Amino acid sequence: MSVAAIETQGLSKTYDNGRGCQNVTITVGKGEAFGFLGPNGAGKSTFVKMLVGLISPTSGSASLMGQRIGTLEAKSLIGYLPELYRYQEWLTGQEVVKLHARLSRVESSSIERRVREVLEEVGIGIRSRDKVKHYSKGMQQRLGLACALVADPAIVFLDEPSSAMDPIGRSEVRSILKRLKDQGKTIFLNSHLLEDVEMLCDRMALLNNGVILRHGSVSEVLHKRMSWLFKVGGYSPFLLSWLEERTGLVIKAAIDVKRDANTFSPAQAEDSSVVWLEAELDSEEQVGWLNSLIMEQGMTLYEVSRKKERLEEWFVNALSGLNHRGER
Amino acid sequence: MGIIMGMTWKEMLRKRVMVLTLLMTLIFLLAFWFVASSLGKHGIPEGRWGMGNSELLIAKFTNGTIILTLGFFFGSFVLAFLAIFSSFSAIAGEAEQGVLQALLPRPLPRWKWYLGRWLGFIMLGLGYALLLYVAIMLITKFHAAIPMDPTAWILSFLLFASAVPMLVTVSMLGSGWFSALGNGVFMTMLYGAGWLGGMIEKLSISIGLEPEIMNSLKNMTGVISLLMPVDGMQRKMLSELFNLKELGGVVSLQTAAFGINSFANVPSGTFVMYGAGYTIVAFLLGLWIFGRKDL
Numbered sequence: 336m337s338v339a340a341i342e343t344q345g346l347s348k349t350y351d352n353g354r355g356c357q358n359v360t361i362t363v364g365k366g367e368a369f370g371f372l373g374p375n376g377a378g379k380s381t382f383v384k385m386l387v388g389l390i391s392p393t394s395g396s397a398s399l400m401g402q403r404i405g406t407l408e409a410k411s412l413i414g415y416l417p418e419l420y421r422y423q424e425w426l427t428g429q430e431v432v433k434l435h436a437r438l439s440r441v442e443s444s445s446i447e448r449r450v451r452e453v454l455e456e457v458g459i460g461i462r463s464r465d466k467v468k469h470y471s472k473g474m475q476q477r478l479g480l481a482c483a484l485v486a487d488p489a490i491v492f493l494d495e496p497s498s499a500m501d502p503i504g505r506s507e508v509r510s511i512l513k514r515l516k517d518q519g520k521t522i523f524l525n526s527h528l529l530e531d532v533e534m535l536c537d538r539m540a541l542l543n544n545g546v547i548l549r550h551g552s553v554s555e556v557l558h559k560r561m562s563w564l565f566k567v568g569g570y571s572p573f574l575l576s577w578l579e580e581r582t583g584l585v586i587k588a589a590i591d592v593k594r595d596a597n598t599f600s601p602a603q604a605e606d607s608s609v610v611w612l613e614a615e616l617d618s619e620e621q622v623g624w625l626n627s628l629i630m631e632q633g634m635t636l637y638e639v640s641r642k643k644e645r646l647e648e649w650f651v652n653a654l655s656g657l658n659h660r661g662e663r
Numbered sequence: 664m665g666i667i668m669g670m671t672w673k674e675m676l677r678k679r680v681m682v683l684t685l686l687m688t689l690i691f692l693l694a695f696w697f698v699a700s701s702l703g704k705h706g707i708p709e710g711r712w713g714m715g716n717s718e719l720l721i722a723k724f725t726n727g728t729i730i731l732t733l734g735f736f737f738g739s740f741v742l743a744f745l746a747i748f749s750s751f752s753a754i755a756g757e758a759e760q761g762v763l764q765a766l767l768p769r770p771l772p773r774w775k776w777y778l779g780r781w782l783g784f785i786m787l788g789l790g791y792a793l794l795l796y797v798a799i800m801l802i803t804k805f806h807a808a809i810p811m812d813p814t815a816w817i818l819s820f821l822l823f824a825s826a827v828p829m830l831v832t833v834s835m836l837g838s839g840w841f842s843a844l845g846n847g848v849f850m851t852m853l854y855g856a857g858w859l860g861g862m863i864e865k866l867s868i869s870i871g872l873e874p875e876i877m878n879s880l881k882n883m884t885g886v887i888s889l890l891m892p893v894d895g896m897q898r899k900m901l902s903e904l905f906n907l908k909e910l911g912g913v914v915s916l917q918t919a920a921f922g923i924n925s926f927a928n929v930p931s932g933t934f935v936m937y938g939a940g941y942t943i944v945a946f947l948l949g950l951w952i953f954g955r956k957d958l
Contacts, residue, residue, distance in 0.1 A: 384764075384957075384958070387768040388767070388768055389764055389767060389768060389957070389958045390957035390958065391955070391957065407770045407771075407772065408770075410768055410769060410770040410771075411770040413768060415765070415768040416765075417761060417764040417765055419761035419764060420761055420764075420765060421760040421761035421762050421765075422762060422765060423670070423674070423762060425673075425674060425677035425678055426673070426677070434666065434670060435765075435766075435769065437666050438666060438766065438769040438770070438771050439769050439770060440770060479765065482765060
């Protein structure tokens with residue numbers, strides 16, 4: 336029988352203030368990418384810290400590849416990028432990664448090569464001889480990623496791995512994670528970024544107030560249809576009701592929409608040259624179908640895009656009507 | 664453990680703690696040279712006219728004792744503050760910054776990290792203590808006289824340097840308990856209290872208080888010395904260096920020249936044993952607390 340990469344049974348940590356996480360039971364298979372989503376203070380970092388041996392559980396048990404958490408055997412399997420990442424600022428980037436390599440018992444003959452490789456991989460090769468105190472937050476996060484990867488771990492725990500990075504940095508981190516996944520590494524990703532989890536993870540769990548509300552495949556947990564936005568010209572309210580009748584979908588219209596902020600206000604749209612339509616669709620085939628219907632009615636289609644849903648909004652929707660134990 | 668010890672040394676060097684300490688020590692030693700030069704002439708007439716060899720020796724030895732007492736009075740301060748300020752944020756500071764959270768998930772037992780840091784601080788502190796001890800002795804020898812007993816040198820050095828493991832150990836224990844800033848304040852106050860206790864004791868003897876007042880002060884200073892034995896160890900160190908028992912009244916060390924640094928009420932051998940036990944218990948307690956600490 337294959338041993339799970341990560342297995343927890345009723346893992347709990349209760350702090351003096353009553354917070355923490357309660358009775359978390361999950362299994363992550365080898366080579367799987369697992370996303371852990373939740374709002375601030377949900378207990379995500381507490382859970383990861385228990386798995387990497389930084390805090391002791393109040394109750395429950397957990398193992399990494401069959402090794403009890405906190406043991407040296409379990410620790411030798413992991414790479415960890417903490418949420419609060421700070422490194423010895425009096426060392427150079429290269430020295431920090433080398434220190435982590437030596438502590439992780441990387442063979443001394445290959446340390447130099449391995450350190451150089453990971454520093455290149457995370458994009459700080461050229462500045463690896465600078466002292467850490469001269470690094471920006473994003474650079475330090477890249478350095479943290481290099482430290483997490485230097486020992487070529489079987490399981491990588493990443494707590495908000497791109498929180499301090501610019502869009503280019505985020506995209507690079509996604510590529511690195513994708514590459515790790517392709518190499519068969521097990522990835523445990525704590526994130527606020529729904530996009531990252533959707534893009535990388537096979538399965539995920541939603542944590543709130545220290546309790547797992549849902550877990551399963553990403554589509555199961557997200558349990559939602561995608562919203563799409565269509566920028567059209569030649570719109571009239573009549574056309575909206577025609578489209579709704581024809582497709583059976585609920586379609587909203589607005590004059591303007593800030594897509595990232597989700598300020599779609601449907602009541603505002605009247606006869607106008609250009610408006611935005613929003614519809615929840617099951618598949619990309621439906622997008623094509625709606626496109627053709629829009630154009631069939633003589634409207635001009637300027638742009639089609641998937642609406643970015645912010646985690647906060649998704650949480651409001653996902654958690655609405657649930658009590659703190661996740662029961663309706 | 665060796666990796667952590669090496670990292671500690673690198674930290675002390677890169678943060679310029681040692682460079683600054685050595686620079687300030689050099690300034691102190693220069694000043695001490697001139698103080699020793701002036702005090703070394705006390706009671707010795709120009710050209711030693713009218714003095715016999717034994718009288719000259721006693722005068723030089725008395726001056727040497729005064730100079731050494733002053734030198735080690737300052738030396739013990741510097742050593743104590745180096746020990747405290749190098750280690751007071753060893754755990755709390757790194758945990759607050761997030762450095763420990765990245766290091767400790769590595770396959771390294773916590774006790775090895777703790778011992779590595781402890782040894783790193785201790786070895787640097789002991790090296791510095793040796794340098795300071797030798798410099799003070801040589802300067803005094805040049806301007807006056809010092810006891811020429813190697814056993815007394817070794818014993819007194821060990822007692823002088825005992826401040827390093829004692830303070831580093833308590834400082835690391837506090838660092839596992841309090842915040843970095845809180846521990847800095849705690850350690851300074853604790854050391855200050857120990858120093859004040861010793862001072863009150865010396866002062867009460869030198870001004871000759873009534874027995875009742877003396878007893879109540881002794882009880883109070885005794886408790887303070889138990890809480891922080893460093894000052895008591897320093898007094899014991901001077902007593903071992905001057906080999907008070909052997910002097911047999913040849914040199915009066917209770918004279919006004921010594922003032923608050925008089926040599927009455929020297930801690931016993933049992934107190935030294937207590938100091939060693941105190942350090943061991945603090946070390947084990949610190950290790951235990953760190954092993955269970957949530958980061």
